[in-house]
Amino acid sequence: MHRKVPDELNALNLSPRLLDVLARLMVGHSNKSIASDLDLSRETVKEYVAVLLAKFDVGSRAQIPELVRPYHDALLAWRVDPTVPKLGEHVRMDPQPKASVSSAASQTTGDRLAFAAS
Numbered sequence: 001m002h003r004k005v006p007d008e009l010n011a012l013n014l015s016p017r018l019l020d021v022l023a024r025l026m027v028g029h030s031n032k033s034i035a036s037d038l039d040l041s042r043e044t045v046k047e048y049v050a051v052l053l054a055k056f057d058v059g060s061r062a063q064i065p066e067l068v069r070p071y072h073d074a075l076l077a078w079r080v081d082p083t084v085p086k087l088g089e090h091v092r093m094d095p096q097p098k099a100s101v102s103s104a105a106s107q108t109t110g111d112r113l114a115f116a117a118s
Contacts (some may be wrong), residue, residue: 008074014055021048023079026072027067 003016014022024034031045037044039042049061056067068075 004044004068006074006078009071009078012068012071014052018048018052019075020057021045022052022064022068023075025052025061026068026075027079029064 002107005014005016005019009019012019013024020038023035024037031042031049034040035042035045040048051057052064053061056064058064058067
């Protein structure tokens, strides 16, 4: 599921996944915590953090919250977007119509019965 980046965050010019990481960095999450929240490996999170450090031209993740302060509220809203299932939540999908499967099975059974009767 792809999320549309809100207008308030477009100025940062970051992908939705980088925004996910940034929103968690901003509130002080560790790489381990971010990895768990986003169902990523710690190595992948380290790579995303490195991209963010380069993007903001800083040497430490501790400098990032100050730089993104103007976007604080929008990043918090992004982080807790209720339309995105949390890790471990099941997304309810519309089930496939079972009638087509069972009617095909009935048709096959009916064909066999008709053949056996003849």
